[in-house]
Amino acid sequence: MGTLNTEFDTSVKRIAVVGGGSWATALIKIFSEGDQVKLNWWLRNKKDINHIRRYHSNPRYLGAVKIEPEKVTPYEDLREAIKNADTVMLAVPAAFIIEALGDLTAEDFKGKKIISTIKGMIPKQNILVTQYMEDVFGIPHDAIAVIGGPCHAEEVAMEKQSYLTVASSCNEYAESLADAMKCRFIKTATVDDLYGVEYCAVMKNIIAVACGVAHGLNYGDNFQAVLVSNALQEIKCFLKRAYNIERDLASSAYLGDLLVTTYSQFSRNRTFGNMIGRGYSVKAAQLEMEMIAEGYYASKSIYEINKDLGAEMPITTAVFHIIYERISPYVEFNILKNKLT
Incomplete structure (x- = not known):
C-alpha cells in the first residue's frame, strides 16, 4: 500500500485520461463541460487520434459527443500524456490495465493523483485497481479516488440526468474532483469508502x-x-x-x-x-x-x-x-x- 500523505495539492487542474472507449469518452465530455479542467487524452489507436484531431469526435464510441480541442489534447505517447498532468484517470478495462501502463514506473507517477473509473479487478492477481496502483507504483492511499454510481456512457452522451459518487479517504481531494464534474446533467456526492x-x-x-x-x-x-x-x-x-x-x-x-x-x-x-x-x-x-x-x-x-x-x-x-x-x-x-x- 502506498504511504499515507496528509499534505498534497488536492486541486484538479489537468487530467491525463487513459483509455479510448465509451466510458472514457463520456468522462471527457463530463469534465469538458466546465472550464476548471484541461484534459490530456491517451488513446492506443493512432487513426483514432488523427480522427479526433480532425473531426473532434471519437470514431469508435459515442460519435455524437463533440471533443473540444481547446480543452482536450489527444496523445499517442502515454508517458507524455501524464507528464504535465496533476491527475491520472484510468478508464480502460481492468484486464488491460497492466498492458496499458506498459513500462511506466513509480517515477512517472511521482506527485500524481489517481482516479480509477474501472469497475473491474486485475485478473489472476485478484486485486482492485486502486490496490494495484498503490502496490506497484507507490501511490499514496489518500491520493487515490474512485468514481462510481449509476451512470451509463450512452446516457451521458445524450445528457440525461445522472449521479456520480467520488470515493476517497481524502475528503478535500474527493470534493475537488466532485466539483470539477458537476454540470447541468451531472450531480455529484462524496464518500470515504474507497474500497x-x-x-x-x-x-x-x-x-x-x-x-x-x-x-x-x-x-x-x-x-x-x-x-x-x-x-x-x-x-x-x-x-x-x-x-x-x-x-x-x-x-x-x-x-x-x-x-x-x-x-x-x-x-x-x-x-x-x-x-x-x-x-x-x-x-x-x-x-x-x-x-x-x-x-x-x-x-x-x-x-x-x-x-x-x-x-x-x-x-x-x-x-x-x-x-x-x-x-x-x-x-x-x-x-x-x-x-x-
Missing part, C-alpha cells in the same frame, strides 16, 4: 451477468426482482468480511449502480449474460460483443477471494460455475432458485 465503492462496482457486474442469464432462460421480472434483492444481501455479506466499515448500501453508489447495471438496455454485462442464457458459448458471446464485460473476469476473482472469506454467495457461485466450469445455465439456475428467498 467499498470499488468492490460493489465489481460485484454488480457479476449480478448483471446473472440477470442476463435469467432473461435468456426466460425467467420473468418477478424472479429478477428476487435475484437483485438477494444480490444486495450477498454484496453486504462479502463487504462485511472483505472491508468492514459503516456504509449505506441503499445509496446510489451501491444500490443505484447495482440497479442500473442489472436492468438497463445499455448494460454490457447483462447483454453478455443474456447471450449465455440463450445458448451462446462464452467464447461466442465474447466474440460477438464489441466491448468487454467486466463481470466475466470479476466472477472468477470474487469467487477465488471468497474461498478465504467464506461469505454466502450463491449468485456469484452460480455465475462462476456457468462461465468457468461450463455447467449448463438451465441446470445451475434450477439449483440457484432454491437458494434465494
Whole structure:
C-alpha cells in the first residue's frame, strides 16, 4: 500500500485520461463541460487520434459527443500524456490495465493523483485497481479516488440526468474532483469508502451477468426482482468480511449502480449474460460483443477471494460455475432458485 500523505495539492487542474472507449469518452465530455479542467487524452489507436484531431469526435464510441480541442489534447505517447498532468484517470478495462501502463514506473507517477473509473479487478492477481496502483507504483492511499454510481456512457452522451459518487479517504481531494464534474446533467456526492465503492462496482457486474442469464432462460421480472434483492444481501455479506466499515448500501453508489447495471438496455454485462442464457458459448458471446464485460473476469476473482472469506454467495457461485466450469445455465439456475428467498 502506498504511504499515507496528509499534505498534497488536492486541486484538479489537468487530467491525463487513459483509455479510448465509451466510458472514457463520456468522462471527457463530463469534465469538458466546465472550464476548471484541461484534459490530456491517451488513446492506443493512432487513426483514432488523427480522427479526433480532425473531426473532434471519437470514431469508435459515442460519435455524437463533440471533443473540444481547446480543452482536450489527444496523445499517442502515454508517458507524455501524464507528464504535465496533476491527475491520472484510468478508464480502460481492468484486464488491460497492466498492458496499458506498459513500462511506466513509480517515477512517472511521482506527485500524481489517481482516479480509477474501472469497475473491474486485475485478473489472476485478484486485486482492485486502486490496490494495484498503490502496490506497484507507490501511490499514496489518500491520493487515490474512485468514481462510481449509476451512470451509463450512452446516457451521458445524450445528457440525461445522472449521479456520480467520488470515493476517497481524502475528503478535500474527493470534493475537488466532485466539483470539477458537476454540470447541468451531472450531480455529484462524496464518500470515504474507497474500497467499498470499488468492490460493489465489481460485484454488480457479476449480478448483471446473472440477470442476463435469467432473461435468456426466460425467467420473468418477478424472479429478477428476487435475484437483485438477494444480490444486495450477498454484496453486504462479502463487504462485511472483505472491508468492514459503516456504509449505506441503499445509496446510489451501491444500490443505484447495482440497479442500473442489472436492468438497463445499455448494460454490457447483462447483454453478455443474456447471450449465455440463450445458448451462446462464452467464447461466442465474447466474440460477438464489441466491448468487454467486466463481470466475466470479476466472477472468477470474487469467487477465488471468497474461498478465504467464506461469505454466502450463491449468485456469484452460480455465475462462476456457468462461465468457468461450463455447467449448463438451465441446470445451475434450477439449483440457484432454491437458494434465494
